[in-house]
Each structure stands twice: as C-alpha cells, then as structure tokens.
Amino acid sequence: MMAIGEGVREEMEKDFETMLRLQHNHGQQGSVQRSNSITFRAPQEHFTIDDFELGKMYGAGSYSKVVRAKKNDTGNVYALKIMDKKFIAKENKISYVKLERIVLDQLDHPGVIRLYFTFQDSYSLYMALESCEGGELFDQIIRKVRLSEDEARFYAAEVVDVLEYIHGVGLIHRDIKPENLLLTTDGHVKVADFGSVKPTRASKLTVLPNTTYDKACTFVGTAAYVPPEVLNSCPASFGNDLWALGCTLYQMLTGSSPFKDASEWLIFQRIMARDLKFPDYFSDEARDLIDKLLDIEPTKRLGAGPQGYAALKMHPFFRGIDWKNIRKSAAPKLAPESTVVEDDDPQGSTWNLSHIGDGCVPQLPPVDASFNSATSSSETQSHISKLSKIDSFDSKWQEFLEPGESIVMISKLKKLQKLTNKKVQLILTDKPKLVCVDPSKVMSKGNIIWSGNSRDMSIHVTSSSHFKISTPKKVLSFEDAKQQAWQWKIAVESFQNH
Numbered sequence: 001m002m003a004i005g006e007g008v009r010e011e012m013e014k015d016f017e018t019m020l021r022l023q024h025n026h027g028q029q030g031s032v033q034r035s036n037s038i039t040f041r042a043p044q045e046h047f048t049i050d051d052f053e054l055g056k057m058y059g060a061g062s063y064s065k066v067v068r069a070k071k072n073d074t075g076n077v078y079a080l081k082i083m084d085k086k087f088i089a090k091e092n093k094i095s096y097v098k099l100e101r102i103v104l105d106q107l108d109h110p111g112v113i114r115l116y117f118t119f120q121d122s123y124s125l126y127m128a129l130e131s132c133e134g135g136e137l138f139d140q141i142i143r144k145v146r147l148s149e150d151e152a153r154f155y156a157a158e159v160v161d162v163l164e165y166i167h168g169v170g171l172i173h174r175d176i177k178p179e180n181l182l183l184t185t186d187g188h189v190k191v192a193d194f195g196s197v198k199p200t201r202a203s204k205l206t207v208l209p210n211t212t213y214d215k216a217c218t219f220v221g222t223a224a225y226v227p228p229e230v231l232n233s234c235p236a237s238f239g240n241d242l243w244a245l246g247c248t249l250y251q252m253l254t255g256s257s258p259f260k261d262a263s264e265w266l267i268f269q270r271i272m273a274r275d276l277k278f279p280d281y282f283s284d285e286a287r288d289l290i291d292k293l294l295d296i297e298p299t300k301r302l303g304a305g306p307q308g309y310a311a312l313k314m315h316p317f318f319r320g321i322d323w324k325n326i327r328k329s330a331a332p333k334l335a336p337e338s339t340v341v342e343d344d345d346p347q348g349s350t351w352n353l354s355h356i357g358d359g360c361v362p363q364l365p366p367v368d369a370s371f372n373s374a375t376s377s378s379e380t381q382s383h384i385s386k387l388s389k390i391d392s393f394d395s396k397w398q399e400f401l402e403p404g405e406s407i408v409m410i411s412k413l414k415k416l417q418k419l420t421n422k423k424v425q426l427i428l429t430d431k432p433k434l435v436c437v438d439p440s441k442v443m444s445k446g447n448i449i450w451s452g453n454s455r456d457m458s459i460h461v462t463s464s465s466h467f468k469i470s471t472p473k474k475v476l477s478f479e480d481a482k483q484q485a486w487q488w489k490i491a492v493e494s495f496q497n498h
C-alpha cells in the first residue's frame with residue numbers, strides 16, 4: 001500500500017469530490033455549459049472495502065482492477081472496479097473515469113453493464129458494476145478456436161441490438177472489440193468499457209463540462225479495430241463502431257481480427273490498404289455483411305446509411321433472428337475455462353486485498369502479433385525497425401518501459417516448466433529488451449538477459465507454437481497458442497542483427 005501524507009490525502013479527497021460533481025448537458029454547441037449538479041441513479045455510498053468479501057480478479061485495465069465482490073449484508077455480487085486515485089491523477093485518466101461513471105449511470109439497456117453504486121476511500125474510487133460471470137467474448141473465441149456462424153450470428157445480433165440503443169442516445173462507443181463484450185452466466189452480451197465514448201452533438205445525455213462533440217479527432221480505441229478514417233484523423237462517427245463490429249464478427253468466425261499483424265504499425269498499414277482476406281469457409285452472407293461493415297467510407301457502412309439499423313438488421317446474415325426477443329432467446333453454450341493447472345500461484349485466481357492502492361498495469365490479451373506470411377524477412381526487419389519510432393497505441397504496458405521505449409511485440413504465452421506451466425506476458429521492446437510479466441499478479445518477473453550475439457542468446461523454434469530462448473544461464477521454453485513462434489524468432493533476431 002502506498003504511504004500518503006494526511007495533507008495530500010485530504011487534498012486528494014477534496015479533489016475527487018469536485019471531480020465527480022457533474023453537470024447537465026443542455027445541448028450547447030462545442031462544450032456543455034455548467035449548471036446544477038445532478039442526482040445519480042447509482043448513488044455515491046459511504047461503504048468501505050471491508051463491507052465486501054473479495055473473490056477472484058476478473059481482470060485489469062490500464063487504470064483499474066476489476067474484482068468479484070460480495071456485499072456482506074445483502075449477499076449481492078458485483079464486479080468492483082477499483083481505481084487508484086493517485087495513479088489516475090498521475091496518468092491523466094480523471095476524465096475517463098468521470099465520463100464512464102456519468103454515462104453508465106444514465107444508460108438503461110440489458111446489453112449495457114449496469115452501474116449500481118460508487119464509493120471511495122483515501123486511496124481508491126470504486127464502481128460497483130453488474131457482474132458478468134461468463135467472462136469476455138474474446139475468451140470464448142480463444143477457447144473455441146473460432147465460433148460457428150450460428151454462434152457468431154447470435155453474438156453479433158446482440159451487439160447490433162445494443163449498438164442501436166447506444167447510437168440512439170447519441171453516443172459513439174469507440175472501443176467495441178471482443179474484450180469489451182462481456183457475457184452473463186447464461187451467455188448474453190453486455191457492452192463494457194465506456195471510458196472512451198464520444199457524445200454526438202444531438203446526444204441528450206448529461207455529460208461532462210467541457211466535453212467536446214464531433215469536432216474531436218482524438219486517437220482512441222484499439223489498434224486492430226480502428227477504422228481507416230480515425231487513422232486519418234477524421235471526426236468520430238457511428239461508423240467507427242460499425243467498422244469495429246465488422247472486425248469483431250470476422251474475429252468470431254476466424255479466431256483472429258481481420259487486419260492482424262505483428263505490430264500496431266503493420267496493422268495500421270493493412271487497415272489503410274483495407275487488406276482484407278476472407279477464408280473459403282465463410283458463407284456468402286457472412287462475407288457480404290463483413291464487407292459492408294468494413295466499407296472504407298464510414299457513412300456507407302451498413303447501419304450508418306439513411307435506413308439506419310433497419311438495413312443492418314435485414315441483412316441475410318441475420319435471417320432468423322427474432323430482434324424483439326433476442327435477449328430472451330437461448331445463447332450459445334459457454335466454453336468453460338480450461339481446468340489445466342497453469343500457474344503454481346498458491347492463491348490461485350483469488351485476489352489479495354493488499355493489491356489495492358498498488359499501481360496497476362493491465363492483464364490484456366496480446367496486441368495482435370502474427371506476421372503476414374507474404375511479408376519477406378527483410379521487409380519485416382525494416383518494419384520492425386520503424387516500429388521503434390511509433391508510440392505504443394495505448395499506454396497499457398508503459399509501467400514496464402523506460403521513457404521513449406516502445407513495444408515491438410507482445411503476447412500472452414505459456415512458460416513451460418518441469419512441474420507446472422505458467423502464464424506469462426512476453427514483451428519485446430525496441431531497447432531491445434525482453435521482459436516477462438506475470439499477468440495475474442501484474443508484476444515483472446524480470447528481463448531475459450539480452451545479447452546481440454546469437455551465441456549468447458538464441459531462439460529455437462520447435463513447432464509453430466513452441467519456441468525456446470537459450471541464454472548462458474538457462475533455457476526458457478514457451479508455448480504460444482496463437483502459433484507465432486516463428487514471428488517471435490524473426491522479431492528478436494531482427495534486433496540482434498541490428
């Protein structure tokens with residue numbers, strides 16, 4: 001737990017009281033005028049963390065940790081989003097927190113995560129969210145390798161249903177992706193992560209003072225799902241979410257996003273070129289729908305045209321969907337988490353309370369990391385060397401980087417050991433440096449000793465999914481479920497050859 005002086009603490013608390021005082025949107029142009037404070041649907045309670053029994057950690061974001069929490073007196077279970085005040089202030093995330101809080105407070109749709117109440121203590125802000133025990137759609141795709149068209153149709157239809165609502169209230173989500181589509185125990189979709197939303201001018205929602213509308217061209221979202229116009233700094237539009245829906249549907253059906261590549265820079269190249277390939281097994285309907293969602297022109301994307309969502313819902317891919325009763329219809333069966341012991345952490349996946357107040361770094365799925373097989377090794381090397389000049393698209397892993405250092409490749413791998421296997425996040429940076437991070441404890445497990453000389457450090461690929469890194473002291477064996485063993489070798493060697 002961080003030590004913090006009494007004076008600083010008082011100041012911080014005052015600051016957060018002010019920070020969470022929010023204003024009505026009177027529909028003014030440009031930015032919202034200040035007016036009376038509002039009453040939240042989700043109240044600001046005076047609870048403490050001791051009022052809850054904490055369970056497993058659901059995950060971590062760039063400025064928060066989300067943990068299963070059972071309220072002692074009522075027995076109600078929540079997903080408690082815990083944000084370290086000092087960290088969010090330091091990382092300039094205050095506006096994200098405020099925005100997510102005020103927006104979630106007003107949204108009312110079965111496909112949107114519900115916010116029940118908030119509270120705070122000296123160190124943290126807490127948001128009690130509806131708990132989604134089914135995990136992320138992302139994990140379902142990984143566990144099933146890819147989804148059937150029937151499964152993908154169901155999930156896509158639920159996302160369409162909720163996007164129609166979100167767009168209807170004048171919000172652009174801007175970060176639709178399988179990681180932000182959470183599933184209830186019975187497998188229905190709930191959209192999460194409203195920290196990046198952008199209200200349109202017409203939005204009737206109450207938003208924050210100084211919120212800008214459609215002029216803003218800020219770069220937000222996740223590399224693999226970003227539409228080309230965002231890369232060209234065009235204003236945000238509903239079309240952004242429809243492009244991301246197209247990418248998500250493609251990922252459901254194939255197991256990976258359509259513009260997947262070894263780095264954000266290469267992904268951006270493919271997005272700009274609309275370098276899109278459909279596998280043979282796609283039905284004509286699936287191919288046509290994705291093609292129409294991934295239209296270069298945002299206003300031509302299905303759902304964004306004059307007929308709006310009616311055109312999207314009428315697409316032949318959705319034939320058979322009962323739109324009015326979609327939330328009542330049976331969802332695909334969830335693939336359970338693997339029961340194989342992968343971690344020798346004696347705490348298992350339960351969460352240690354002492355983590356509250358620590359700096360947080362997310363446990364995120366890897367940035368897409370596979371090389372286009374058509375890319376030659378010299379092209380790859382030049383691409384990789386250029387990567388160092390590009391800032392990481394998000395700041396998720398900054399904790400493990402020095403100022404000016406960038407991530408070149410990152411994947412969640414299994415480190416194979418004699419008795420047990422461990423999940424690790426392996427990060428290659430342009431320093432160059434190879435860092436192993438424990439994703440559940442969100443802690444560095446140390447650097448793998450780097451050498452430019454392949455006699456002192458070498459990578460041996462034993463299959464598309466297995467590779468070993470040999471250093472004078474030890475040999476580390478890794479398994480990459482995404483079968484990117486060769487990509488790791490190419491990426492590391494391109495820096496050794498520099």
Ligand SMILES: Nc1ncnc2c1ncn2[C@@H]1O[C@H](COP(=O)(O)OP(=O)(O)OP(=O)(O)O)[C@@H](O)[C@H]1O
Nearest residue numbers: 058059060061062064065066079129130131132193
């Ligand atoms: N209501 C919830 N129920 C179950 N799990 C949740 C819930 N909300 C979030 N999670 C899990 O916790 C993780 C962290 O969520 P959080 O909202 O803090 O950050 P994020 O959206 O993943 O990342 P970032 O804030 O960096 O964009 C998510 O990836 C998700 O798996």
